Amino acid sequence: MREIFAGMPWWVKWVAVPVIALFVFGGLIVGILQVLVGLLFKVLVFVALVGGLIYVVRKFMSNSSSRSDW
Template sequence: MREIFGGMPWWVKWIAVPVIALVVFGTVIVSVLSVLIGLLFKVLIFVALVGGLIYVVRKFMSSSSSRSGW
């Protein structure tokens, strides 16, 4: 790889090649990122719903157990 870029100017290695890679693989990168962000969002929604369910059940159980003592 060093032989290929050895005689090239610095801007070819650091500007042109990354820009070409983004143009070629840009849609793939965007689709992978959107899938990961969507998955992260669904995981956060799941955690929030399970946490809310646990909170409601514990609140209900504590209030019903205090009534049964009477």
Template sequence: MREIFAGMPWWVKWIAVPVVALVVFGGLIASVIGFVFGLLFKLLLFVALIGGLVYVVRKFISGSSSSRSDW
């Protein structure tokens, strides 16, 4: 691989090749990044919903147990 780029100018290695790679694989890269961000968002939403559920259940249980002890 080094022999191929040995006679090339620096801008071919550092500008042209990455640009061509982005053009060719841009859709794949975008879909992978979108999938990862979507997965992270769903995971965060799941954690928030479970945390809210645990908070509501604890609040309900602690409220109902204190009212039972008043009887």
């Protein structure tokens, strides 16, 4: 591979090849990023819902136990 790029100018290696790679694989990269961002969002929503549920249950349990004390 080094022999192929040996006689090429620097801009072919560092500009043209990455641009062509982004053009060819851009849809794949965007698709993977969408899946990762969607998964991260779902994980954050899950954590928030579970945290809210735990908060509500603890609040309810502490209120019900304090009512039975008197």
